[in-house]
Amino acid sequence: MTEAASRNARLETRIAPDTLQLAKRAAEIEGRSLSDYVATALDAAARRTIEETHIIRLSAEGQRAFVDMLLNSPPPNEALRRAQAHHRRLIGPA
The missing domain is CATH 1.10.1220 (Arc Repressor Mutant)
Incomplete structure (x- = not known):
């Protein structure tokens, strides 16, 4: 057709x-x-x-920065720990 x-x-x-x-x-x-x-x-x-x-488009520099943050992410801060605890209370463990 x-x-x-x-x-x-x-x-x-x-x-x-x-x-x-x-x-x-x-x-x-x-x-x-x-x-x-x-x-x-x-x-x-x-x-x-x-x-x-x-679709997210990143420059070569942006791609490197993104991968670097994934591979070398900082430890969770207090706000992230609170958000994770809140998520567990609402949704349950991952």
Whole structure:
């Protein structure tokens, strides 16, 4: 089954006339239907949003600092010990 044939969900939305004209022009430039353009743009925007909120990107320096903190973490301070005790009372031992 082709991608176009597998599309069967319908989405309705109200947008500003200027936005509609902009989308029509962009679809025309890409030689696609407005529906195809909007569906593709929506898919790309949704994937980008999810990726931006679920993937943490660190510089090489940030990666080294993160690994260093994992491998050489300081001993728990009083606040962390209290939080752990509170967690045990609420949830139980890990």
